[in-house]
Amino acid sequence: MSGSGPGPTAVPTARRGRRTVDLPDLVARARAGEARAVARLISLVEDASPAVREVAAALAPHTVRARVIGLTGAPGVGKSTTTTALVRAYRQAGQRVGVLAVDPSSPFSGGALLGDRVRMQDHAGDAGVYIRSMASRGHLGGLAWATPQALRVLDAAGCDVVLVETVGVGQSELEIASLADTTLVLLAPGMGDGIQAAKAGILEVADVLVVNKADRDGADQTVRDLRAMLTLGERRDGAWRPPVCRTVATRGGGEGVAALVEAIDEHRRWLDSSGERARRRVERAAREIEAIALAGLRERMGEVRGSVALGALAEAVVAGETDPFRAADVLLAQL
Amino acid sequence: MSGSGPGPTAVPTARRGRRTVDLPDLVARARAGEARAVARLISLVEDASPAVREVAAALAPHTVRARVIGLTGAPGVGKSTTTTALVRAYRQAGQRVGVLAVDPSSPFSGGALLGDRVRMQDHAGDAGVYIRSMASRGHLGGLAWATPQALRVLDAAGCDVVLVETVGVGQSELEIASLADTTLVLLAPGMGDGIQAAKAGILEVADVLVVNKADRDGADQTVRDLRAMLTLGERRDGAWRPPVCRTVATRGGGEGVAALVEAIDEHRRWLDSSGERARRRVERAAREIEAIALAGLRERMGEVRGSVALGALAEAVVAGETDPFRAADVLLAQL
Numbered sequence: 208m209s210g211s212g213p214g215p216t217a218v219p220t221a222r223r224g225r226r227t228v229d230l231p232d233l234v235a236r237a238r239a240g241e242a243r244a245v246a247r248l249i250s251l252v253e254d255a256s257p258a259v260r261e262v263a264a265a266l267a268p269h270t271v272r273a274r275v276i277g278l279t280g281a282p283g284v285g286k287s288t289t290t291t292a293l294v295r296a297y298r299q300a301g302q303r304v305g306v307l308a309v310d311p312s313s314p315f316s317g318g319a320l321l322g323d324r325v326r327m328q329d330h331a332g333d334a335g336v337y338i339r340s341m342a343s344r345g346h347l348g349g350l351a352w353a354t355p356q357a358l359r360v361l362d363a364a365g366c367d368v369v370l371v372e373t374v375g376v377g378q379s380e381l382e383i384a385s386l387a388d389t390t391l392v393l394l395a396p397g398m399g400d401g402i403q404a405a406k407a408g409i410l411e412v413a414d415v416l417v418v419n420k421a422d423r424d425g426a427d428q429t430v431r432d433l434r435a436m437l438t439l440g441e442r443r444d445g446a447w448r449p450p451v452c453r454t455v456a457t458r459g460g461g462e463g464v465a466a467l468v469e470a471i472d473e474h475r476r477w478l479d480s481s482g483e484r485a486r487r488r489v490e491r492a493a494r495e496i497e498a499i500a501l502a503g504l505r506e507r508m509g510e511v512r513g514s515v516a517l518g519a520l521a522e523a524v525v526a527g528e529t530d531p532f533r534a535a536d537v538l539l540a541q542l
Numbered sequence: 543m544s545g546s547g548p549g550p551t552a553v554p555t556a557r558r559g560r561r562t563v564d565l566p567d568l569v570a571r572a573r574a575g576e577a578r579a580v581a582r583l584i585s586l587v588e589d590a591s592p593a594v595r596e597v598a599a600a601l602a603p604h605t606v607r608a609r610v611i612g613l614t615g616a617p618g619v620g621k622s623t624t625t626t627a628l629v630r631a632y633r634q635a636g637q638r639v640g641v642l643a644v645d646p647s648s649p650f651s652g653g654a655l656l657g658d659r660v661r662m663q664d665h666a667g668d669a670g671v672y673i674r675s676m677a678s679r680g681h682l683g684g685l686a687w688a689t690p691q692a693l694r695v696l697d698a699a700g701c702d703v704v705l706v707e708t709v710g711v712g713q714s715e716l717e718i719a720s721l722a723d724t725t726l727v728l729l730a731p732g733m734g735d736g737i738q739a740a741k742a743g744i745l746e747v748a749d750v751l752v753v754n755k756a757d758r759d760g761a762d763q764t765v766r767d768l769r770a771m772l773t774l775g776e777r778r779d780g781a782w783r784p785p786v787c788r789t790v791a792t793r794g795g796g797e798g799v800a801a802l803v804e805a806i807d808e809h810r811r812w813l814d815s816s817g818e819r820a821r822r823r824v825e826r827a828a829r830e831i832e833a834i835a836l837a838g839l840r841e842r843m844g845e846v847r848g849s850v851a852l853g854a855l856a857e858a859v860v861a862g863e864t865d866p867f868r869a870a871d872v873l874l875a876q877l
Contacts, residue, residue: 260867267865355866485860492866493856497843499870504839508832521828525820530602531690531827532595535834 228258234265237364240303242337245364249339252356259356266359271488273305273362276471277387278372279412284395285419285456290372292454292461296468297368298335305337305361305369309354337361354386355495385494388484389474391467393417394433396425410436413449415470421453421463447477507542516541563593569600572699575638577672580699584674587691594691601694606823608640608697609810612722613707614747619730620754620791625707627789627796631803632703633670640696640704641673644689672696689721690830720829723819724809726802728752729768731760745771748784750805756788756798782812842877851876 228251236244251258276293278286290306297304341357354371361369371386392413410416410433418429433451450470454463478484511517520534563586571579586593611628613621625641632639676692689706696704706721727748745751745768753764768786785805789798813819846852855869 260865263865263867267859268862270860270862488860489853489856492859492869493852495866496852496855496859496869496873497847499866500873501840501843503870503874504843505836508836508839512828512832517828517831518824520831521824524602524827524831525605525823527603527605530595530598531830531834532598534827534831535838538831538835539838 248360271362277390280393284393288456292456292464302367305366309373395420416451583695606697612725615728619728623791627791637702640701644708730755751786
């Protein structure tokens with residue numbers, strides 16, 4: 208399935224110079240599946256370029272049809288190899304696959320991640336796979352902002368499945384869960400055991416739990432712990448019960464990956480039958496709107512910072528002519 | 543200087559029940575130096591009670607005259623003992639002293655800190671000292687919000703000097719520097735050496751560097767390192783050159799504390815002669831106004847979260863009828 212194409216068609220990740228963009232043309236080419244056009248559109252949304260609004264408007268009629276699968280877990284649990292194994296499985300099933308690897312700790316993006324290069328080699332020459340690394344610390348902050356836009360781009364480019372992979376640190380696993388239709392939480396035996404996971408609240412975001420490196424000592428115990436903890440949590444009738452899958456993503460075609468794909472499919476059927484998919488997508492859109500609105504407010508606050516108006520208000524406060532609350536009211540009235 | 547009064551007059555820190563407040567009376571009593579009135583006013587501003595606006599308005603005409611001295615440094619460098627030694631020195635000079643101990647990691651306030659209790663014992667019975675612990679994680683976030691209001695209360699209560707002490711973690715040392723007229727950065731030999739300090743950017747906020755526990759091994763080296771690094775930094779003519787003081791705050795009356803007080807005084811003279819004090823106070827007021835305005839915006843965003851309006855916008859985005867940027871515009875127009 209790989210190495211047979213004319214050359215690497217994974218999304219080129221080098222930053223492009225800023226030039227005038229023929230947006231309708233770019234969107235048309237992305238929708239035709241042209242990798243460079245997809246890359247360019249993602250760069251535009253990721254950089255929060257002024258064109259981002261036009262891109263969003265151009266993509267709006269093409270509502271997201273792709274299944275969005277989130278992968279999260281502590282560093283070292285094998286997220287990249289699991290992603291690679293899933294990409295392979297979906298490609299073998301004839302699906303077009305997008306991968307967004309989000310690094311919440313890096314201000315850099317565009318292929319700087321080692322894992323990205325490894326995967327690119329693996330899928331180089333396969334026109335059915337788009338791979339993109341993203342930084343989550345953008346100008347306007349966070350996964351919540353750029354990732355949904357990038358999802359829309361990949362969807363417009365005809366991806367059937369988009370895998371969003373992020374390391375589970377801080378709030379990122381909660382953010383990814385809000386983006387994904389199905390969230391996989393990865394654990395490995397002996398690192399980040401079930402109790403740690405429960406403490407960190409990640410069990411609550413998991414739709415499917417994956418114990419990777421399941422050939423290692425302690426895997427049975429980790430699986431048992433997780434199942435016990437899942438039984439403890441009271442769930443209402445008709446609620447989804449997260450299965451616990453065991454994988455060895457590095458081995459051969461990826462041991463246990465077929466069962467994982469089946470678990471994800473089962474969750475998909477539940478999403479549709481329960482109406483949960485629609486609810487999640489509305490919730491996702493609401494968070495996206497909020498994030499954009501907050502970014503806009505912050506931007507406007509940034510504009511008044513150091514402005515003549517704020518300086519005058521500050522001087523009035525220092526002189527005792529007004530208090531900071533009344534001054535803030537005046538400032539807000541000017542936004 | 544202590545133990546001679548009728549009983550503990552350090553600010554009582556237990557939370558009061560919420561009752562109607564006679565604000566003009568409270569402000570009048572605080573201005574007369576009544577410790578309980580001061581404590582009550584600080585509680586009002588810290589809790590972001592609705593009365594906070596009235597308190598600020600009532601205090602506005604009484605512009606801050608107190609000198610504000612910030613102390614910051616890593617855990618364990620001896621901030622509390624240094625604060626205690628400085629309080630003693632200023633009290634011996636006949637000054638009224640306020641202390642705000644800000645714990646950026648704690649959501650609790652009001653005397654929960656061990657250090658606070660220790661200090662209270664030391665200065666119990668001294669009506670010339672107000673001591674108050676504050677949590678910086680309040681409803682509306684951060685040191686930037688409540689501390690300036692508490693400063694105004696202490697100033698109105700007749701404090702000549704207010705010491706604001708906070709542990710140097712995350713952004714707190716930058717925040718304290720923006721609040722203080724003079725910022726002391728404390729280091730101890732063998733922990734957080736000069737290079738670490740330089741990396742963390744704390745040298746840039748220091749007006750006076752204090753190597754505490756200067757009787758320990760490595761103190762000379764730490765002092766030399768700091769002086770060398772300060773020489774490396776290019777400063778323009780007339781700029782303040784931070785001195786490096788050596789103290790053993792725990793010893794006797796506080797070894798080296800007299801020289802530290804003199805260094806702070808020298809900085810005070812420079813603040814006045816250079817016009818820097820006025821500039822810093824305007825800058826501080828500007829940040830305070832911004833923080834209040836941002837808190838107000840966040841509060842308004844919180845009100846729309848889960849609202850019918852946001853839900854409808856999110857559904858329109860999911861249906862492809864609009865894009866999230868246009869939806870955010872609609873949301874912002876409703877704020």
